[in-house]
Amino acid sequence: MSRISLLASAIVVAAMIQPAFAQSEQPTWDNIEAIHGDADGLFDLLEILQDAVIAGDAETIAQHALYPLAVNDSDGNYDVADADEFLDSFDIIFTQETQQALLEQTAGDLIVTSEGVGVGNGAIWLTNVCLDDACAETQWGILSINN
Numbered sequence: 606m607s608r609i610s611l612l613a614s615a616i617v618v619a620a621m622i623q624p625a626f627a628q629s630e631q632p633t634w635d636n637i638e639a640i641h642g643d644a645d646g647l648f649d650l651l652e653i654l655q656d657a658v659i660a661g662d663a664e665t666i667a668q669h670a671l672y673p674l675a676v677n678d679s680d681g682n683y684d685v686a687d688a689d690e691f692l693d694s695f696d697i698i699f700t701q702e703t704q705q706a707l708l709e710q711t712a713g714d715l716i717v718t719s720e721g722v723g724v725g726n727g728a729i730w731l732t733n734v735c736l737d738d739a740c741a742e743t744q745w746g747i748l749s750i751n752n
Contacts, residue, residue, distance in 0.1 A: 630712040630713065632713075633712045633713055633715055633717065634648070634712070636717045637715075637717055637722060640717060640718075640719055641721075641722070641732070641733040642733060642743060643733055643743050643745065646733065646743070646744070646745045647722060647731060647733070647745050648712070649745075650669060650731060650745040650746070651707075651710065651724070651731075653665065653669065654666060654669065654707055654729075654747075655707060655708055655710075658704045658707055658708055659708070663692055663695045663699070664688075664692065666691075666695075666699060666747075667688040667691045667692050667695070668688065669745075669746050669747055670685070670688070670691055670746060670747040671732070671734060671746040671747060671748055672685065672686060672687050672688070672691075673685060673686055673687075674691060674698075674747060674748075674749065674750065675748065675749035675750075676698055676749065676750050676751075676752075677749065677750070677751045677752070678697075678698075678750075678751070678752040679752070685698065698750055698752075699750060700752050702728070702752065703725065703728045703729060703750060703752055705725075706724065706725025706726065706728040706729070707724055707725055707728070707729060709725070710724050710725055714726075720732070720748075721733075721748050727751055728750065728751055728752065729747060729749075729750055729751075730747070730748045730749045730750075730751070731745055731746065731747055731748060732745070732746065732748040733745050734746065
């Protein structure tokens, strides 16, 4: 088989795979959009958080938390007041297990409720908050972390 034939075959296979992947995300996207709005914003945030974990960028993760941030772990339930407190206790709050759950998250396995979107089987909860009275502008952020 020539190189051109191999390349053409690879392109056809890639084209067949891509729509199936996009279709598998569609019901989750539709559900998020119907309940919270701005599903694209949620998937943008997931990508930002996953990239931050890969890069070891705790500051980016802290910037996307909604404060006070609810944390539930073996020490009990408590609130983290701000990004500085989050960063001071990053390894305790955002454990390796939580980071791994975030990295392994797929769109089809997100938990979507009226309260938010659960990542990593509920290890992280994200929500979309209104930035103005009319809720014309919104922002996705980390609502809580459960270790």
